[in-house]
Amino acid sequence: MPAKAGIHSGKSMDSRLRGNDNPLPIYFLNVHQEIGCLPTPMKKQFIPLFMLLFLFASGCQEKPTAELGLDGQLREIIASNGLTGDPSQGRDLPEITDPIAQLGMNLFYTKALSGTGDSACVTCHHPLLGGGDAIPLSIGVDADQPELLGPGRTHPEGPLVPRNAPTTFNSGMWDEVMFWDGRIESLGKTPLMNGDDGYGIHTPDRMFRYPDLEAGANLVEAQSRFPVTSEEEMRGFDFGMDTGNGLEVRDDRSRNLLAAIIGNYGDGAGVLAKNDWLAQFQAAFNSDAGAEDLITYQTIAHAIGEYERSQVFVETPWKAYVAGNDDAISESAKRGALLFFTSSADGGANCSGCHSGDFFTDEQFHVLAIPQFGAGKDSGIYGDDDWGRYLETGEPTDKYAFRTPTLLNVEVTGPYGHDGAYQTLEGIVRHHLNPTETAVAYDYSQLDPSIRTVSSVDYTQKAVEQLQANRTAGVLTVMDLALTDEQVADLVNFLLTLTDPCVKDPACLAPWIPDESLPDPDGLRLIAVDAAGNRLN
Ligand code: HEC
Ligand code: HEC
Incomplete structure:
Protein backbone atom coordinates (compact mmCIF):
# COMPACT_ATOMS: atom_id res chain seq x y z
CA MET A 1 0.00 0.00 0.00
CA PRO A 2 1.77 3.19 -1.11
CA ALA A 3 1.84 5.98 1.45
CA LYS A 4 -0.01 8.39 -0.76
CA ALA A 5 -2.46 5.85 -2.02
CA GLY A 6 -5.47 7.66 -3.15
CA ILE A 7 -8.12 8.26 -5.61
CA HIS A 8 -5.90 9.83 -8.23
CA SER A 9 -3.49 6.97 -8.57
CA GLY A 10 -4.08 6.80 -12.30
CA LYS A 11 -5.32 3.22 -12.27
CA SER A 12 -7.93 2.41 -14.80
CA MET A 13 -11.45 2.95 -13.64
CA ASP A 14 -12.50 -0.62 -14.16
CA SER A 15 -9.67 -2.06 -12.17
CA ARG A 16 -11.01 0.05 -9.28
CA LEU A 17 -14.45 -1.34 -9.85
CA ARG A 18 -13.19 -4.84 -9.58
CA GLY A 19 -12.35 -4.01 -5.94
CA ASN A 20 -13.91 -5.57 -2.92
CA ASP A 21 -12.31 -8.91 -3.62
CA ASN A 22 -15.37 -10.23 -5.36
CA PRO A 23 -14.88 -13.88 -6.24
CA LEU A 24 -16.00 -13.35 -9.82
CA PRO A 25 -14.84 -15.81 -12.42
CA ILE A 26 -11.77 -14.63 -14.26
CA TYR A 27 -13.40 -14.53 -17.67
CA PHE A 28 -16.00 -12.22 -16.26
CA LEU A 29 -13.38 -9.91 -14.83
CA ASN A 30 -11.56 -9.72 -18.07
CA VAL A 31 -14.68 -9.01 -20.01
CA HIS A 32 -15.75 -6.50 -17.42
CA GLN A 33 -12.41 -4.81 -17.54
CA GLU A 34 -12.45 -4.38 -21.27
CA ILE A 35 -15.91 -2.95 -21.59
CA GLY A 36 -15.86 0.16 -19.49
CA CYS A 37 -17.87 2.06 -22.05
CA LEU A 38 -20.83 -0.28 -22.08
CA PRO A 39 -24.03 0.75 -20.32
CA THR A 40 -24.04 -0.94 -16.92
CA PRO A 41 -26.91 -3.39 -17.42
CA MET A 42 -24.93 -4.93 -20.26
CA LYS A 43 -21.87 -5.40 -18.10
CA LYS A 44 -23.78 -7.80 -15.88
CA GLN A 45 -24.42 -10.15 -18.76
CA PHE A 46 -22.12 -12.41 -20.59
CA ILE A 47 -21.05 -10.57 -23.72
CA PRO A 48 -20.73 -12.75 -26.80
CA LEU A 49 -17.24 -12.66 -28.28
CA PHE A 50 -18.39 -11.27 -31.63
CA MET A 51 -19.90 -8.29 -29.85
CA LEU A 52 -16.68 -7.60 -28.04
CA LEU A 53 -14.77 -7.75 -31.31
CA PHE A 54 -17.30 -5.37 -32.75
CA LEU A 55 -16.87 -3.01 -29.84
CA PHE A 56 -13.12 -2.95 -30.16
CA ALA A 57 -13.37 -2.53 -33.88
CA SER A 58 -15.65 0.41 -33.36
CA GLY A 59 -13.03 2.04 -31.18
CA CYS A 60 -14.66 1.65 -27.81
CA GLN A 61 -12.25 2.74 -25.13
CA GLU A 62 -12.43 3.42 -21.44
CA LYS A 63 -12.95 6.97 -20.49
CA PRO A 64 -9.98 8.18 -18.45
CA THR A 65 -10.77 8.40 -14.74
CA ALA A 66 -10.20 12.15 -14.60
CA GLU A 67 -12.79 12.71 -17.26
CA LEU A 68 -15.40 10.84 -15.24
CA GLY A 69 -14.83 13.01 -12.19
CA LEU A 70 -15.75 11.98 -8.64
CA ASP A 71 -19.45 11.70 -9.37
CA GLY A 72 -18.87 9.67 -12.50
CA GLN A 73 -16.60 7.23 -10.67
CA LEU A 74 -19.04 6.89 -7.80
CA ARG A 75 -21.97 6.34 -10.13
CA GLU A 76 -20.01 3.50 -11.76
CA ILE A 77 -19.38 1.98 -8.33
CA ILE A 78 -23.01 2.38 -7.33
CA ALA A 79 -24.13 0.64 -10.51
CA SER A 80 -21.61 -2.18 -10.38
CA ASN A 81 -22.41 -2.87 -6.70
CA GLY A 82 -26.14 -2.73 -7.46
CA LEU A 83 -26.70 -0.19 -4.69
CA THR A 84 -30.02 1.58 -4.10
CA GLY A 85 -29.00 3.39 -0.91
CA ASP A 86 -32.04 1.87 0.80
CA PRO A 87 -31.80 -1.57 2.45
CA SER A 88 -35.51 -1.45 3.37
CA GLN A 89 -36.53 -1.81 -0.28
CA GLY A 90 -38.36 -5.04 -1.01
CA ARG A 91 -38.91 -5.83 2.66
CA ASP A 92 -42.12 -6.41 4.53
CA LEU A 93 -41.74 -4.20 7.62
CA PRO A 94 -44.44 -2.93 10.00
CA GLU A 95 -45.32 0.71 10.64
CA ILE A 96 -44.98 2.05 14.18
CA THR A 97 -48.73 2.82 14.06
CA ASP A 98 -49.45 -0.92 13.64
CA PHE A 313 -34.34 4.87 9.53
CA VAL A 314 -32.85 4.84 6.05
CA GLU A 315 -33.57 8.31 4.60
CA THR A 316 -29.91 9.28 4.44
CA PRO A 317 -28.06 11.86 2.33
CA TRP A 318 -26.22 8.88 0.82
CA LYS A 319 -29.56 7.43 -0.33
CA ALA A 320 -30.42 10.77 -1.95
CA TYR A 321 -27.03 10.76 -3.64
CA VAL A 322 -27.47 7.20 -4.91
CA ALA A 323 -30.90 8.21 -6.21
CA GLY A 324 -29.17 10.78 -8.43
CA ASN A 325 -28.82 14.02 -6.45
CA ASP A 326 -25.15 14.99 -6.93
CA ASP A 327 -25.49 17.75 -4.33
CA ALA A 328 -26.74 15.51 -1.52
CA ILE A 329 -23.24 14.92 -0.07
CA SER A 330 -20.05 17.00 0.16
CA GLU A 331 -16.93 16.66 -1.99
CA SER A 332 -15.05 15.31 1.02
CA ALA A 333 -17.75 12.68 1.60
CA LYS A 334 -17.53 11.72 -2.08
CA ARG A 335 -13.78 11.22 -1.80
CA GLY A 336 -14.45 9.16 1.33
CA ALA A 337 -17.03 7.08 -0.52
CA LEU A 338 -14.55 6.37 -3.29
CA LEU A 339 -11.97 5.20 -0.75
CA PHE A 340 -14.64 3.19 1.04
CA PHE A 341 -15.73 1.26 -2.05
CA THR A 342 -12.32 0.85 -3.72
CA SER A 343 -10.15 -2.17 -2.99
CA SER A 344 -6.79 -1.65 -1.34
CA ALA A 345 -5.03 -3.10 -4.38
CA ASP A 346 -6.45 -0.18 -6.31
CA GLY A 347 -5.48 2.43 -3.77
CA GLY A 348 -8.71 2.40 -1.79
CA ALA A 349 -9.47 1.43 1.79
CA ASN A 350 -11.62 -1.61 0.88
CA CYS A 351 -14.16 -0.89 3.61
CA SER A 352 -16.91 -2.34 1.46
CA GLY A 353 -14.99 -5.62 1.40
CA CYS A 354 -16.82 -6.26 4.70
CA HIS A 355 -19.26 -3.34 5.09
CA SER A 356 -20.93 -4.32 1.85
CA GLY A 357 -24.28 -3.62 0.20
CA ASP A 358 -26.93 -1.11 1.18
CA PHE A 359 -26.92 -2.27 4.82
CA PHE A 360 -23.11 -1.90 4.94
CA THR A 361 -22.44 -5.36 6.32
CA ASP A 362 -21.57 -8.80 4.96
CA GLU A 363 -23.06 -10.33 8.15
CA GLN A 364 -19.79 -12.28 8.44
CA PHE A 365 -17.27 -12.41 11.29
CA HIS A 366 -13.82 -10.87 11.27
CA VAL A 367 -10.99 -10.39 13.74
CA LEU A 368 -10.23 -6.70 14.16
CA ALA A 369 -8.40 -6.93 17.48
CA ILE A 370 -10.53 -4.23 19.03
CA PRO A 371 -8.98 -3.86 22.53
CA GLN A 372 -10.57 -6.39 24.87
CA PHE A 373 -11.93 -5.54 28.33
CA GLY A 374 -14.92 -6.08 30.56
CA ALA A 375 -16.51 -8.95 32.42
CA GLY A 376 -15.94 -11.34 29.52
CA LYS A 377 -18.17 -13.93 27.89
CA ASP A 378 -17.36 -17.41 29.21
CA SER A 379 -14.02 -17.51 27.42
CA GLY A 380 -10.60 -18.56 28.65
CA ILE A 381 -9.79 -20.30 31.92
CA TYR A 382 -11.16 -17.47 34.03
CA GLY A 383 -14.18 -16.90 31.81
CA ASP A 384 -13.37 -13.21 31.53
CA ASP A 385 -12.14 -13.11 27.94
CA ASP A 386 -14.46 -12.81 24.92
CA TRP A 387 -13.78 -15.13 22.01
CA GLY A 388 -16.67 -13.90 19.90
CA ARG A 389 -17.74 -16.14 17.02
CA TYR A 390 -15.45 -18.95 18.20
CA LEU A 391 -17.89 -19.56 21.05
CA GLU A 392 -20.37 -20.69 18.41
CA THR A 393 -18.25 -22.46 15.81
CA GLY A 394 -15.09 -23.59 17.60
CA GLU A 395 -13.17 -22.63 14.43
CA PRO A 396 -9.69 -21.36 15.38
CA THR A 397 -9.86 -18.48 12.87
CA ASP A 398 -13.12 -17.34 14.51
CA LYS A 399 -11.43 -16.62 17.83
CA TYR A 400 -11.94 -12.90 18.60
CA ALA A 401 -14.03 -12.54 15.43
CA PHE A 402 -17.16 -10.40 15.68
CA ARG A 403 -19.95 -9.66 13.24
CA THR A 404 -19.44 -6.73 10.87
CA PRO A 405 -21.75 -3.98 12.16
CA THR A 406 -24.08 -2.04 9.88
CA LEU A 407 -22.89 1.53 9.37
CA LEU A 408 -26.31 3.11 8.86
CA ASN A 409 -26.77 5.86 11.46
CA VAL A 410 -23.31 5.04 12.84
CA GLU A 411 -22.95 8.72 13.79
CA VAL A 412 -25.37 8.16 16.70
CA THR A 413 -24.60 4.55 17.68
CA GLY A 414 -21.28 5.01 19.49
CA PRO A 415 -19.21 4.06 21.32
CA TYR A 416 -17.88 1.66 18.69
CA GLY A 417 -16.72 -1.92 18.49
CA HIS A 418 -18.08 -5.02 20.26
CA ASP A 419 -17.13 -3.60 23.65
CA GLY A 420 -17.40 0.10 22.83
CA ALA A 421 -13.65 0.69 23.00
CA TYR A 422 -13.73 3.77 20.76
CA GLN A 423 -15.72 6.89 21.52
CA THR A 424 -15.30 8.55 18.13
CA LEU A 425 -15.69 7.58 14.49
CA GLU A 426 -12.18 8.80 13.84
CA GLY A 427 -10.91 6.51 16.60
CA ILE A 428 -12.55 3.36 15.24
CA VAL A 429 -11.60 4.20 11.65
CA ARG A 430 -7.97 4.74 12.63
CA HIS A 431 -8.01 1.42 14.48
CA HIS A 432 -8.92 -0.31 11.19
CA LEU A 433 -5.91 1.25 9.45
CA ASN A 434 -3.33 -0.28 11.74
CA PRO A 435 -5.14 -2.57 14.16
CA THR A 436 -2.21 -4.44 15.64
CA GLU A 437 -0.31 -1.36 16.78
CA THR A 438 -3.40 0.63 17.67
CA ALA A 439 -4.77 -2.18 19.84
CA VAL A 440 -1.51 -2.61 21.75
CA ALA A 441 -1.23 1.16 22.27
CA TYR A 442 -4.81 1.46 23.55
CA ASP A 443 -5.08 3.67 26.61
CA TYR A 444 -7.33 1.87 29.09
CA SER A 445 -7.45 4.91 31.33
CA GLN A 446 -9.99 6.43 28.93
CA LEU A 447 -12.51 3.90 30.26
CA ASP A 448 -14.65 4.41 33.33
CA PRO A 449 -12.56 3.05 36.24
CA SER A 450 -15.39 0.67 37.17
CA ILE A 451 -14.92 -1.28 33.91
CA ARG A 452 -12.91 -4.46 34.45
CA THR A 453 -9.55 -4.24 32.75
CA VAL A 454 -7.64 -6.79 34.85
CA SER A 455 -6.55 -9.14 32.08
CA SER A 456 -7.32 -6.85 29.18
CA VAL A 457 -3.79 -6.28 27.91
CA ASP A 458 -3.13 -10.02 27.70
CA TYR A 459 -6.39 -10.68 25.93
CA THR A 460 -5.87 -7.84 23.51
CA GLN A 461 -2.44 -9.26 22.74
CA LYS A 462 -4.07 -12.62 22.00
CA ALA A 463 -6.57 -10.95 19.68
CA VAL A 464 -3.68 -9.24 17.88
CA GLU A 465 -1.93 -12.60 17.48
CA GLN A 466 -5.12 -14.10 16.08
CA LEU A 467 -5.42 -11.25 13.59
CA GLN A 468 -1.85 -11.84 12.46
CA ALA A 469 -2.43 -15.59 12.21
CA ASN A 470 -5.52 -14.97 10.09
CA ARG A 471 -3.58 -12.66 7.80
CA THR A 472 -0.95 -15.36 7.33
CA ALA A 473 -3.65 -17.94 6.68
CA GLY A 474 -5.20 -15.74 4.00
CA VAL A 475 -8.42 -15.15 5.91
CA LEU A 476 -10.12 -11.84 5.02
CA THR A 477 -8.91 -9.21 7.50
CA VAL A 478 -8.27 -5.50 7.54
CA MET A 479 -4.91 -4.64 5.94
CA ASP A 480 -2.58 -1.93 7.20
CA LEU A 481 -3.24 1.26 5.27
CA ALA A 482 -1.27 4.50 5.35
CA LEU A 483 -3.95 7.10 4.78
CA THR A 484 -3.42 10.84 5.10
CA ASP A 485 -5.30 12.80 7.75
CA GLU A 486 -7.40 14.24 4.95
CA GLN A 487 -8.34 10.78 3.74
CA VAL A 488 -9.35 9.72 7.25
CA ALA A 489 -11.50 12.86 7.49
CA ASP A 490 -13.01 12.02 4.09
CA LEU A 491 -13.92 8.53 5.29
CA VAL A 492 -15.52 9.95 8.44
CA ASN A 493 -17.42 12.50 6.36
CA PHE A 494 -18.71 9.70 4.20
CA LEU A 495 -19.86 7.78 7.31
CA LEU A 496 -21.74 10.91 8.41
CA THR A 497 -23.80 10.77 5.19
CA LEU A 498 -25.26 7.48 6.44
CA THR A 499 -27.34 9.24 9.12
CA ASP A 500 -31.11 9.53 8.70
CA PRO A 501 -31.81 13.02 10.16
CA CYS A 502 -34.78 11.51 12.02
CA VAL A 503 -32.47 9.72 14.48
CA LYS A 504 -31.12 13.10 15.67
CA ASP A 505 -34.54 14.73 15.98
CA ILE A 513 -41.29 6.77 22.53
CA PRO A 514 -44.46 6.35 24.62
CA ASP A 515 -45.70 9.60 26.14
CA GLU A 516 -48.33 10.27 28.80
CA SER A 517 -51.14 10.05 26.26
CA LEU A 518 -50.45 6.35 25.83
CA PRO A 519 -51.84 4.33 28.75
CA ASP A 520 -49.13 2.73 30.92
CA PRO A 521 -50.52 -0.78 31.50
CA ASP A 522 -48.62 -1.54 34.72
CA GLY A 523 -47.21 1.78 35.96
CA LEU A 524 -43.72 0.36 35.41
CA ARG A 525 -42.78 2.23 32.23
CA LEU A 526 -39.16 3.32 32.32
CA ILE A 527 -38.96 7.13 32.20
CA ALA A 528 -35.36 7.72 31.26
CA VAL A 529 -33.22 10.58 32.61
CA ASP A 530 -29.68 11.62 31.75
CA ALA A 531 -26.83 12.18 34.21
CA ALA A 532 -28.02 15.74 34.83
CA GLY A 533 -31.43 14.41 35.80
CA ASN A 534 -33.17 15.75 32.68
CA ARG A 535 -35.83 13.61 31.08
CA LEU A 536 -34.74 11.83 27.93
CA ASN A 537 -38.26 11.08 26.77
C1 HEC B 1 -28.49 -4.50 29.96
C2 HEC B 1 -28.62 -3.99 28.65
C3 HEC B 1 -29.58 -4.66 27.70
C4 HEC B 1 -30.90 -4.91 27.86
C5 HEC B 1 -31.75 -4.68 29.09
C6 HEC B 1 -31.36 -5.44 26.61
N1 HEC B 1 -30.33 -5.48 25.73
FE1 HEC B 1 -30.44 -5.93 23.77
N2 HEC B 1 -28.45 -6.03 23.70
C7 HEC B 1 -27.59 -5.65 24.68
C8 HEC B 1 -26.25 -6.06 24.35
C9 HEC B 1 -25.00 -5.83 25.18
C10 HEC B 1 -26.34 -6.72 23.12
C11 HEC B 1 -25.19 -7.41 22.36
C12 HEC B 1 -25.02 -8.78 22.99
C13 HEC B 1 -24.22 -9.72 22.15
O1 HEC B 1 -24.10 -9.50 20.94
O2 HEC B 1 -23.72 -10.70 22.70
C14 HEC B 1 -27.73 -6.66 22.72
C15 HEC B 1 -28.23 -7.12 21.51
C16 HEC B 1 -29.52 -6.88 21.08
C17 HEC B 1 -29.99 -7.04 19.74
C18 HEC B 1 -29.16 -7.54 18.56
C19 HEC B 1 -28.83 -6.44 17.63
C20 HEC B 1 -27.94 -6.92 16.51
O3 HEC B 1 -27.46 -6.05 15.78
O4 HEC B 1 -27.68 -8.11 16.35
C21 HEC B 1 -31.32 -6.70 19.73
C22 HEC B 1 -32.26 -6.67 18.56
C23 HEC B 1 -31.68 -6.39 21.10
N3 HEC B 1 -30.55 -6.47 21.88
C24 HEC B 1 -32.96 -6.13 21.55
C25 HEC B 1 -33.29 -6.17 22.90
C26 HEC B 1 -34.64 -6.40 23.42
C27 HEC B 1 -35.86 -6.64 22.58
C28 HEC B 1 -34.55 -6.34 24.78
C29 HEC B 1 -35.64 -6.59 25.79
C30 HEC B 1 -36.34 -7.87 25.70
C31 HEC B 1 -33.15 -6.06 25.09
N4 HEC B 1 -32.43 -6.01 23.93
C32 HEC B 1 -32.66 -5.86 26.36
C33 HEC B 1 -27.94 -4.99 25.83
C34 HEC B 1 -29.22 -5.06 26.36
C1 HEC C 1 -12.16 -7.30 7.24
C2 HEC C 1 -13.49 -6.74 7.38
C3 HEC C 1 -13.61 -5.25 7.59
C4 HEC C 1 -13.12 -4.23 6.82
C5 HEC C 1 -12.28 -4.34 5.57
C6 HEC C 1 -13.56 -3.01 7.46
N1 HEC C 1 -14.29 -3.27 8.57
FE1 HEC C 1 -15.16 -1.93 9.80
N2 HEC C 1 -15.64 -3.41 11.09
C7 HEC C 1 -15.49 -4.74 10.83
C8 HEC C 1 -15.85 -5.51 12.02
C9 HEC C 1 -15.82 -7.02 12.16
C10 HEC C 1 -16.18 -4.56 13.01
C11 HEC C 1 -16.51 -4.88 14.47
C12 HEC C 1 -15.26 -5.44 15.12
C13 HEC C 1 -15.38 -5.65 16.61
O1 HEC C 1 -16.15 -4.97 17.25
O2 HEC C 1 -14.64 -6.50 17.14
C14 HEC C 1 -16.08 -3.25 12.37
C15 HEC C 1 -16.42 -2.04 12.97
C16 HEC C 1 -16.51 -0.83 12.29
C17 HEC C 1 -17.08 0.37 12.83
C18 HEC C 1 -17.76 0.51 14.17
C19 HEC C 1 -19.24 0.30 14.03
C20 HEC C 1 -19.96 0.07 15.32
O3 HEC C 1 -21.19 0.21 15.32
O4 HEC C 1 -19.35 -0.30 16.33
C21 HEC C 1 -16.91 1.35 11.88
C22 HEC C 1 -17.35 2.79 11.98
C23 HEC C 1 -16.24 0.75 10.76
N3 HEC C 1 -16.02 -0.59 11.04
C24 HEC C 1 -15.86 1.41 9.61
C25 HEC C 1 -15.00 0.86 8.65
C26 HEC C 1 -14.31 1.63 7.64
C27 HEC C 1 -14.43 3.12 7.43
C28 HEC C 1 -13.56 0.75 6.93
C29 HEC C 1 -12.55 1.05 5.83
C30 HEC C 1 -11.43 1.84 6.27
C31 HEC C 1 -13.80 -0.57 7.48
N4 HEC C 1 -14.66 -0.46 8.53
C32 HEC C 1 -13.23 -1.75 6.99
C33 HEC C 1 -15.05 -5.32 9.66
C34 HEC C 1 -14.38 -4.63 8.68
Missing part, protein backbone atom coordinates in the same frame (compact mmCIF):
# COMPACT_ATOMS: atom_id res chain seq x y z
CA PRO A 99 -51.36 -1.99 16.81
CA ILE A 100 -48.94 -4.88 17.46
CA ALA A 101 -45.93 -2.55 17.17
CA GLN A 102 -47.69 -0.20 19.62
CA LEU A 103 -48.15 -3.06 22.10
CA GLY A 104 -44.51 -3.99 21.50
CA MET A 105 -43.45 -0.46 22.37
CA ASN A 106 -45.23 -0.68 25.73
CA LEU A 107 -43.54 -4.03 26.40
CA PHE A 108 -40.15 -2.66 25.31
CA TYR A 109 -40.46 0.09 27.92
CA THR A 110 -41.79 -1.89 30.89
CA LYS A 111 -39.57 -2.88 33.80
CA ALA A 112 -42.11 -5.64 34.51
CA LEU A 113 -40.21 -7.80 32.01
CA SER A 114 -37.17 -7.96 34.29
CA GLY A 115 -36.89 -10.37 37.20
CA THR A 116 -35.68 -7.47 39.34
CA GLY A 117 -38.32 -4.95 38.24
CA ASP A 118 -35.69 -2.35 37.39
CA SER A 119 -34.53 -3.11 33.83
CA ALA A 120 -36.39 -2.92 30.50
CA CYS A 121 -35.34 -3.41 26.88
CA VAL A 122 -35.21 0.36 26.55
CA THR A 123 -32.62 0.48 29.34
CA CYS A 124 -30.01 -0.43 26.74
CA HIS A 125 -31.80 0.46 23.50
CA HIS A 126 -33.24 3.96 23.78
CA PRO A 127 -34.27 5.69 20.55
CA LEU A 128 -32.78 8.98 21.77
CA LEU A 129 -29.47 7.18 22.35
CA GLY A 130 -29.26 5.87 18.80
CA GLY A 131 -31.18 2.71 19.66
CA GLY A 132 -28.36 1.74 22.03
CA ASP A 133 -27.20 3.00 25.43
CA ALA A 134 -24.27 5.27 24.54
CA ILE A 135 -21.91 3.60 27.02
CA PRO A 136 -19.17 1.07 26.19
CA LEU A 137 -20.53 -1.90 28.16
CA SER A 138 -24.20 -2.15 29.04
CA ILE A 139 -25.55 -2.11 32.56
CA GLY A 140 -28.82 -3.92 33.17
CA VAL A 141 -30.21 -5.07 36.53
CA ASP A 142 -29.24 -3.54 39.88
CA ALA A 143 -27.91 -0.28 38.44
CA ASP A 144 -27.20 2.46 40.98
CA GLN A 145 -29.91 4.58 39.33
CA PRO A 146 -32.07 2.34 37.16
CA GLU A 147 -33.70 5.24 35.27
CA LEU A 148 -30.40 6.95 34.41
CA LEU A 149 -29.44 5.99 30.85
CA GLY A 150 -26.32 6.88 28.90
CA PRO A 151 -23.04 8.25 30.29
CA GLY A 152 -23.15 8.24 34.09
CA ARG A 153 -25.06 4.97 34.36
CA THR A 154 -23.21 2.84 36.91
CA HIS A 155 -23.41 -0.50 38.67
CA PRO A 156 -21.87 -1.16 42.11
CA GLU A 157 -19.61 -3.85 40.59
CA GLY A 158 -19.02 -2.17 37.25
CA PRO A 159 -20.73 -3.35 34.07
CA LEU A 160 -21.47 -7.08 34.17
CA VAL A 161 -22.70 -7.22 30.57
CA PRO A 162 -19.71 -8.23 28.45
CA ARG A 163 -20.49 -6.32 25.25
CA ASN A 164 -21.64 -3.07 23.72
CA ALA A 165 -25.35 -2.80 22.94
CA PRO A 166 -25.89 -2.65 19.16
CA THR A 167 -28.63 -0.41 17.85
CA THR A 168 -32.13 -1.77 17.38
CA PHE A 169 -32.62 0.67 14.47
CA ASN A 170 -33.14 -1.11 11.15
CA SER A 171 -32.97 -4.48 12.92
CA GLY A 172 -35.51 -5.85 10.43
CA MET A 173 -32.74 -5.70 7.82
CA TRP A 174 -30.52 -8.46 9.19
CA ASP A 175 -30.96 -11.56 7.05
CA GLU A 176 -28.31 -13.92 8.39
CA VAL A 177 -27.27 -13.44 12.00
CA MET A 178 -27.95 -11.35 15.07
CA PHE A 179 -25.73 -10.55 18.07
CA TRP A 180 -22.01 -9.80 17.88
CA ASP A 181 -21.28 -13.54 17.72
CA GLY A 182 -24.23 -14.45 15.48
CA ARG A 183 -25.69 -16.87 18.00
CA ILE A 184 -29.11 -16.17 16.50
CA GLU A 185 -28.77 -17.46 12.95
CA SER A 186 -31.10 -17.86 10.01
CA LEU A 187 -30.58 -21.31 8.53
CA GLY A 188 -31.84 -20.16 5.10
CA LYS A 189 -30.20 -16.71 5.00
CA THR A 190 -32.52 -15.65 2.20
CA PRO A 191 -31.96 -12.00 1.25
CA LEU A 192 -34.71 -9.55 2.29
CA MET A 193 -36.43 -12.10 4.58
CA ASN A 194 -35.04 -11.23 8.05
CA GLY A 195 -34.88 -14.98 8.71
CA ASP A 196 -38.54 -15.53 7.83
CA ASP A 197 -37.89 -17.93 4.94
CA GLY A 198 -39.15 -21.26 6.26
CA TYR A 199 -35.70 -22.80 6.85
CA GLY A 200 -35.78 -22.13 10.56
CA ILE A 201 -33.75 -20.06 12.98
CA HIS A 202 -31.01 -21.31 15.25
CA THR A 203 -30.84 -19.83 18.74
CA PRO A 204 -28.74 -20.55 21.85
CA ASP A 205 -31.67 -22.72 23.03
CA ARG A 206 -30.59 -25.42 20.60
CA MET A 207 -27.32 -27.09 19.66
CA PHE A 208 -25.25 -25.27 17.05
CA ARG A 209 -27.03 -24.87 13.72
CA TYR A 210 -30.13 -26.79 14.83
CA PRO A 211 -33.37 -24.89 14.29
CA ASP A 212 -35.23 -23.65 17.36
CA LEU A 213 -38.88 -24.41 16.73
CA GLU A 214 -39.91 -21.78 19.28
CA ALA A 215 -37.82 -19.03 17.68
CA GLY A 216 -40.81 -17.28 16.10
CA ALA A 217 -41.25 -15.68 12.71
CA ASN A 218 -38.01 -13.76 12.16
CA LEU A 219 -34.56 -13.03 13.57
CA VAL A 220 -35.68 -10.00 15.56
CA GLU A 221 -38.50 -11.86 17.24
CA ALA A 222 -36.12 -14.75 17.99
CA GLN A 223 -33.62 -12.33 19.53
CA SER A 224 -36.19 -10.79 21.86
CA ARG A 225 -36.57 -14.13 23.65
CA PHE A 226 -33.08 -13.86 25.13
CA PRO A 227 -32.52 -10.64 27.09
CA VAL A 228 -35.01 -11.83 29.72
CA THR A 229 -32.98 -15.00 30.26
CA SER A 230 -29.73 -13.07 30.75
CA GLU A 231 -29.05 -12.63 34.45
CA GLU A 232 -27.16 -9.37 34.11
CA GLU A 233 -29.39 -7.79 31.47
CA MET A 234 -32.93 -8.38 32.76
CA ARG A 235 -33.43 -11.61 34.63
CA GLY A 236 -31.49 -10.90 37.78
CA PHE A 237 -29.63 -13.55 39.71
CA ASP A 238 -32.47 -15.26 41.53
CA PHE A 239 -35.48 -15.18 39.23
CA GLY A 240 -36.83 -18.40 37.73
CA MET A 241 -34.67 -21.50 37.40
CA ASP A 242 -32.97 -23.23 34.50
CA THR A 243 -34.70 -26.25 33.09
CA GLY A 244 -31.74 -27.18 30.94
CA ASN A 245 -31.46 -30.95 30.52
CA GLY A 246 -27.82 -31.06 29.54
CA LEU A 247 -28.48 -31.38 25.82
CA GLU A 248 -30.39 -28.20 25.42
CA VAL A 249 -30.17 -25.10 27.47
CA ARG A 250 -33.70 -23.94 26.86
CA ASP A 251 -34.54 -21.48 29.54
CA ASP A 252 -38.28 -21.16 29.47
CA ARG A 253 -38.89 -20.82 33.16
CA SER A 254 -38.04 -17.15 33.37
CA ARG A 255 -39.93 -16.52 30.12
CA ASN A 256 -43.05 -18.37 31.27
CA LEU A 257 -43.01 -16.69 34.65
CA LEU A 258 -42.70 -13.26 33.07
CA ALA A 259 -45.57 -14.02 30.69
CA ALA A 260 -47.66 -15.16 33.65
CA ILE A 261 -46.82 -11.94 35.51
CA ILE A 262 -47.79 -9.79 32.51
CA GLY A 263 -50.87 -11.99 31.95
CA ASN A 264 -51.79 -12.00 35.64
CA TYR A 265 -52.32 -15.76 35.79
CA GLY A 266 -50.84 -18.85 37.50
CA ASP A 267 -47.66 -18.14 39.47
CA GLY A 268 -47.69 -14.61 38.11
CA ALA A 269 -51.17 -13.70 39.33
CA GLY A 270 -51.26 -10.56 41.43
CA VAL A 271 -47.54 -9.82 41.15
CA LEU A 272 -48.12 -6.45 39.46
CA ALA A 273 -50.06 -3.98 41.60
CA LYS A 274 -51.58 -2.52 38.43
CA ASN A 275 -52.22 -4.73 35.42
CA ASP A 276 -54.13 -3.63 32.32
CA TRP A 277 -52.16 -5.77 29.87
CA LEU A 278 -54.97 -8.15 28.85
CA ALA A 279 -57.05 -5.39 27.29
CA GLN A 280 -53.96 -4.17 25.41
CA PHE A 281 -53.16 -7.64 24.04
CA GLN A 282 -56.79 -8.22 23.06
CA ALA A 283 -56.93 -4.94 21.19
CA ALA A 284 -53.56 -5.42 19.48
CA PHE A 285 -54.22 -8.99 18.38
CA ASN A 286 -57.91 -8.30 17.75
CA SER A 287 -58.86 -11.28 19.89
CA ASP A 288 -61.11 -11.95 22.84
CA ALA A 289 -59.06 -14.92 24.06
CA GLY A 290 -58.16 -15.09 27.73
CA ALA A 291 -54.79 -14.16 29.20
CA GLU A 292 -53.37 -17.69 29.40
CA ASP A 293 -53.86 -18.15 25.67
CA LEU A 294 -53.10 -14.63 24.53
CA ILE A 295 -50.26 -13.56 26.80
CA THR A 296 -47.43 -16.03 26.29
CA TYR A 297 -43.77 -15.27 25.78
CA GLN A 298 -44.37 -16.03 22.08
CA THR A 299 -46.82 -13.16 21.67
CA ILE A 300 -44.68 -10.90 23.85
CA ALA A 301 -41.63 -11.61 21.68
CA HIS A 302 -43.64 -11.10 18.51
CA ALA A 303 -44.95 -7.70 19.61
CA ILE A 304 -41.52 -6.51 20.77
CA GLY A 305 -40.02 -7.69 17.49
CA GLU A 306 -42.61 -5.78 15.46
CA TYR A 307 -41.85 -2.60 17.44
CA GLU A 308 -38.13 -2.96 16.68
CA ARG A 309 -38.74 -3.83 13.03
CA SER A 310 -40.79 -0.64 12.69
CA GLN A 311 -37.62 1.36 13.49
CA VAL A 312 -36.78 1.95 9.84
CA PRO A 506 -36.58 13.99 19.14
CA ALA A 507 -39.78 15.19 17.45
CA CYS A 508 -39.24 12.77 14.59
CA LEU A 509 -38.48 9.92 17.01
CA ALA A 510 -41.51 10.69 19.20
CA PRO A 511 -43.72 7.95 17.66
CA TRP A 512 -41.24 5.35 18.98
